[in-house]
Amino acid sequence: MGAPDIRSNDTRRWQQSPHLKVSLEYMDRALDYLDRHDIRMYRLSSDLAPYATHPDMPQFHSMVRDSGAELRALGTKAKALDIRLSFHPSQFVVLNSPDPALVEKSIWDLSSQAEMLDRMELGPEAVMVIHVGGTYGDREAANARWVEIWDNKLPEHVRRRLVLEHDDLRFSVSDILWIHERTGVRLIFDHQHFWCLNPDGHDMRDALGKVLRTWPEGQRPKVHFSSPRTEMREIKRKEKGTRKLKTVLVPPVNTGHADFCNPFEFITFMRIAEGLDFDVMLEAKVKDLALIRLRPDLLRYAPDVAQRFGLEASKAPALEAEEQEFLAEEGAVAVQGES
DSSP states (O other): OOOTTSOSSOOOOGGGOOOHHHHHHHHHHHHHHHHHTTOOEEEEOTTSSTTTTOTTOGGGTTHHHHTHHHHHHHHHHHHHTTOEEEEOOOTTOOTTOSOHHHHHHHHHHHHHHHHHHHHTTOOTTOOEEEEOOOOTTOHHHHHHHHHHHHHHTOOHHHHHHEEEEOOSSSOOHHHHHHHHHHHOOEEEEEHHHHHHOOTTOOOHHHHHHHHHTTSOTTOOOEEEEOOBOOSOEEEEEEOTTTOOEEEEEEOOOTTSBOSSOOHHHHHHHHHHTTTOOOEEEEOOTTTHHHHHHHHHHHHHHOHHHHHHTTOOGGGHHHHHHHHHHHHSGGGOOOOOSOO
């Protein structure tokens, strides 16, 4: 969001023949931006290859294969810049659905994204992060169905790239650990989701350690960190009688992501996780700007935590200047979209 002229993917409609190669040109510029600001993780858009798996548009189905050279070039650049790439497939990817057609479409989407990561020639840390899916009235059966799909349906190149994350409403750390024991799938720990859904009362440090140990030695796990929204939300409701739309304020939903990351929550989490090794992906509505603000906050409030990320006191003036450049009132940016 600090460079609004850089798009995350080719957003043209199908009539204009959008293509993965155009998206990769945007990503080449995005990597330059990330490198300039020392941002070493990036979540690729699920729509990087537009319409590549649309069942009614076969003219787009070969674009990943046709973009092999461009994908390899982007992967080479990402590795040279030490930028870790990943996908987080859309909510429409559901492996444990009772609907075989939805499962097959989900596998197709995952297969396409895994192929892109493979064609980029990225290491095993370049992953696709998904949730378990729906409970469909029986969470235990839903967990078992996920295991069955892993065992009997998923192609090898998908299993190599797939990682599983607990969520905030349905499937807890206990659920994904149960699935890991039966499949070996690597897991993702999410700080906010853990607070929202922990029915078994796990200790955070213990749960985090168990999740991190699902990654083989030599592979660096990653975790997700976000803060819940605290501000009132504006929604539109119809007035009784007139049925006219009226804007009203309602309390925040604790499962929603805040624009920025609360530095004190982040500091507390990192102190709980002292001695454990992992990368951190921030999930915040203002995306890169959240990191640009968090780094000087760490130096202000927790030099011990800042040091874990290579942030020394000597870097404070430059980081504060960067924060002012993007976040001072005179440099305000328009905010749109969801994390």
